[in-house]
Amino acid sequence: MKRLTLSGLCIATALLTSHAFAADDLCAANLQKIDDQDKTAGSASAQIMESNKEDIQKAQAAQASGDKATCIALSTRVLQEYEKATNTDGKTQ
Numbered sequence: 001m002k003r004l005t006l007s008g009l010c011i012a013t014a015l016l017t018s019h020a021f022a023a024d025d026l027c028a029a030n031l032q033k034i035d036d037q038d039k040t041a042g043s044a045s046a047q048i049m050e051s052n053k054e055d056i057q058k059a060q061a062a063q064a065s066g067d068k069a070t071c072i073a074l075s076t077r078v079l080q081e082y083e084k085a086t087n088t089d090g091k092t093q
Helices: 001-037 043-051 053-063 068-085
Strands: none
Touching: 001 043, 001 053, 001 068, 043 053, 043 068, 053 068
C-alpha cells in the first residue's frame, strides 16, 4: 500500500511540475526559433524581423524577468507574423 501511495505521489508531482517547465520551454523555444530565423533570413524575412524588433526585445526582457506569459505571447505573435508573411514553401510572399 505504501509503495502504491508513494508511486502515485511521484506521478502527481511530475505532472504538476511539468506544466511549469512547459511554459519556460515554450518561451525559450519561441525565442530560439526567432533567433534562428533572424540568422538565416533573406532580405524580406529580415524586414519582418526588423519590424518586430521591439516585440522581440520585450519578449527577451520578459523572459529575463521571469514573466513567461508575456514572453510567450510576444514571441508567438512574432512567429505568427513571420508565418503569415511566408508561404508553405518557406519563401516570402
